[in-house]
Structures are given as structure tokens and as C-alpha cells.
Amino acid sequence: MRWEELSEQPCSLARVLAILGDRWTLLVLRDCFLGVRRFDDFERSLGVTRHVLADRLKRLVEAEILAKVPYQERPLREEYRLTEKGMELYPAILSLVNWGDRHLAGVEGPPLEHVHKHCGQHMHGVLVCSECGEPLHARDVTVREGLFWKGRLLRRG
Amino acid sequence: MRWEELSEQPCSLARVLAILGDRWTLLVLRDCFLGVRRFDDFERSLGVTRHVLADRLKRLVEAEILAKVPYQERPLREEYRLTEKGMELYPAILSLVNWGDRHLAGVEGPPLEHVHKHCGQHMHGVLVCSECGEPLHARDVTVREGLFWKGRLLRRG
Numbered sequence: 001m002r003w004e005e006l007s008e009q010p011c012s013l014a015r016v017l018a019i020l021g022d023r024w025t026l027l028v029l030r031d032c033f034l035g036v037r038r039f040d041d042f043e044r045s046l047g048v049t050r051h052v053l054a055d056r057l058k059r060l061v062e063a064e065i066l067a068k069v070p071y072q073e074r075p076l077r078e079e080y081r082l083t084e085k086g087m088e089l090y091p092a093i094l095s096l097v098n099w100g101d102r103h104l105a106g107v108e109g110p111p112l113e114h115v116h117k118h119c120g121q122h123m124h125g126v127l128v129c130s131e132c133g134e135p136l137h138a139r140d141v142t143v144r145e146g147l148f149w150k151g152r153l154l155r156r157g
Numbered sequence: 158m159r160w161e162e163l164s165e166q167p168c169s170l171a172r173v174l175a176i177l178g179d180r181w182t183l184l185v186l187r188d189c190f191l192g193v194r195r196f197d198d199f200e201r202s203l204g205v206t207r208h209v210l211a212d213r214l215k216r217l218v219e220a221e222i223l224a225k226v227p228y229q230e231r232p233l234r235e236e237y238r239l240t241e242k243g244m245e246l247y248p249a250i251l252s253l254v255n256w257g258d259r260h261l262a263g264v265e266g267p268p269l270e271h272v273h274k275h276c277g278q279h280m281h282g283v284l285v286c287s288e289c290g291e292p293l294h295a296r297d298v299t300v301r302e303g304l305f306w307k308g309r310l311l312r313r314g
Contacts, residue, residue: 010268012257013187013250019261020253021180030170033295082295085260090295091284092256093170095249096177100169103242104176108305111167117297121288127248130283132276138190138239138247140274148265 010149019063024048024056026093032066032086033093037079065089091125098124167306176220181205182213183250189223189243190250194236222246248282255281 007018020026024046031045042053057080060066065086068078094114101110101124116123127136145153164175177183181203188202200210214237217223222243225235251271258267258281273280284293302310 007261010265011187012254012261012267012269014184015261016253016257017180017183021183023174023178026174026178027171030168034300087295088259089256090298091282091293092249092252094284094293094298095252096173097169099246099249100173102245104164104169104172108167109303110169111303111306111310112169112300113303115299115301116286116288116291116293117299118291119286119289121286123286123288125248125284125293126287127251127282128285129273129276129278129280131273131278131280134273134275136248136251136273136282138244141247141251142272142274143191143269144272146266146268146270149268153268 010153019059019065020089022056022059024052025060026096028053028056028060029065029086029089029093030097032080032082033090037081039080042080060086091127094125095127167310176216176222177246179213179216181209182217183253185210185213185217186222186243186246186250187254189237189239190247194238196237199237217243248284251282252284 006014006021009015020029027046028042031042036042036045039050039053039057042057043050046053057066061068061080064083066080067083069081071077071079097112097114105111113122114124115121128134129136143154145151163171163178166172177186184203185199188199193199193202196207196210196214199214200207203210214223218225218237221240223237224240226238228234228236254269254271262268270279271281272278285291286293300311302308
């Protein structure tokens with residue numbers, strides 16, 4: 001399978017990675033969630049070439065994860081803001097960050113702490129079941145084919 | 158910044174991506190969570206070259222995300238199993254999959270449905286605050302520097 005074929009795979013992760021699987025894209029998104037909005041600020045934060053950065057931002061706009069919004073009329077200047085669809089990537093990003101905090105932080109400890117404005121506590125994210133609210137562990141979850149795909153994806157059962 | 162420098166960045170996401178940011182690595186992990194354990198099965202599932210697959214599996218073992226476990230003695234045959242550290246990547250993977258299910262599934266609908274064994278329901282993951290249990294939205298979370306990093310990372314405040 002070539003990488004270009006990923007977006008056609010009947011696998012949601014493959015389709016997501018066809019958009020986000022690029023090396024820099026998730027770091028651009030991290031910056032977005034930290035409040036970065038302008039091209040020059042992304043460039044400074046990431047230390048990536050302008051060409052690569054422009055390309056990754058364009059792809060994120062095409063995927064409707066970011067939107068270009070004017071912040072000045074003459075001359076026209078635009079900044080990049082997360083759409084609602086982009087905002088919904090937050091659980092995935094925070095889960096990756098939390099895993100890094102836990103396993104890769106080293107003796108200095110995690111660089112950033114996350115504080116929940118609602119309760120004011122230093123916290124991390126916990127994934128729970130949408131139906132019963134219990135924390136989700138891989139061993140407690142099984143998969144079955146969606147309606148359209150019945151009998152076409154899984155070899156077992 | 159070069160990609161090789163990522164693992165030294167004071168950013169947990171950058172460090173995670175230094176391990177997982179490779180194009181195929183997250184798809185190898187997806188297969189692990191779906192129960193794939195043997196080299197030939199990964200190869201069949203991913204359609205990637207044996208060379209690339211061997212390299213990615215080796216890196217995941219080095220990162221202690223997978224462990225090689227013998228399943229036959231003569232001749233020695235080994236399979237790849239998620240360690241506890243690897244299992245803890247499940248929230249990140251499921252969150253990415255759920256986002257893909259929601260935004261990229263197309264008219265056929267999501268290929269796989271997830272069922273929580275505890276409650277028996279077709280479900281998705283919801284990220285909640287470890288302290289107060291409320292669902293986490295990006296707008297409700299703020300960051301501050303960890304103890305070691307005070308005054309060194311954030312320009313604001």
C-alpha cells in the first residue's frame with residue numbers, strides 16, 4: 001500500500017493519518033492549541049522552512065481543520081484559527097501529550113502542566129466510555145464491522 | 158529544527174512524535190490493538206515492505222512500546238505484544254480513530270464500531286478531566302510551565 005492510497009482505506013486511522021501523518025502537521029496543531037495564529041509565529045516556534053510551513057497550513061485549511069481569517073484589511077493580513085472540526089482533535093492531541101508527559105519527560109518533569117479552568121486543578125485527560133462513563137482500557141473494547149462493511153473487513157468471527 | 162532534534166525538545170508532543178511520527182508506526186500500533194502479533198500478519202495487513210516493517214517494529218521494541226515474546230522454541234519464533242506502556246497509547250489512538258469516524262467516514266459510515274465489554278454498548282471515547290470528571294474542551298484548558306521549566310518556555314504571563 002502506498003501512502004497516497006491511505007485516504008481510500010476503510011480505516012479511520014489511515015484516513016486521519018493521510019491528513020495528519022505528516023511529520024510537522026501535528027506540531028503545527030500543537031501550536032494552534034497553544035494560541036499561535038500567525039505565520040511568522042509558527043515559523044519562529046517550529047524552526048521549519050517557510051515553504052514547508054506554508055504547505056502544511058494549506059493542507060490543514062483544505063481539510064477544514066484550520067480556517068484563514070482576516071485580522072487586517074489594508075493590506076490584507078490573515079491568521080489561522082482552529083475550526084470546530086479542528087477543535088475536536090484536542091482529545092487526541094492531549095492524550096498524546098499526556099503519554100509523553102508520563103513516559104518521556106525525564107528528570108526535569110513535564111514541560112507544561114495543564115489546568116482545567118472549570119475546577120482549577122492541575123490535571124490530565126482520562127478517556128471514558130461515551131455510554132457508561134467508565135475509563136476505557138484497550139482490553140475492554142472489542143470491534144465489529146459497521147453496517148456497510150459487514151463481512152468485508154474482519155477475518156474472525 | 159531538524160526532525161532528529163525533536164526528542165530533545167522540551168515538548169511532550171515533539172518527543173512522542175520522535176517515536177510515533179513516522180508514517181507507518183501508528184498503523185503498526187493500530188494493528189497491535191486489533192490483535193495482530195506476528196510479522197507476516199503485519200506485512201499482510203499493511204502492505205509495506207519487509208524492510209520498513211522490520212525497522213518500525215524494532216523502533217517500537219526499543220521504545221518499550223512493544224515486546225518480543227517467544228511463542229515457539231524450536232525453531233525460535235517470536236511475536237510482538239504491546240507492553241503496559243504501549244497499552245497506554247490506547248486513548249490517543251482511539252481519539253484519532255473516533256475523529257476519523259466522525260469526519261472522514263463518508264456515506265458508507267465508519268468501518269469499525271467499538272463495543273465496550275463492560276456495558277455492552279456501541280460507544281466512542283470521551284476525554285474527561287482527571288480531577289473533576291467533566292468532559293475536556295480545548296477552550297477550557299490552560300497551560301503553565303512545569304516546576305523545572307518556570308520562566309523558560311512561555312512568553313506570556
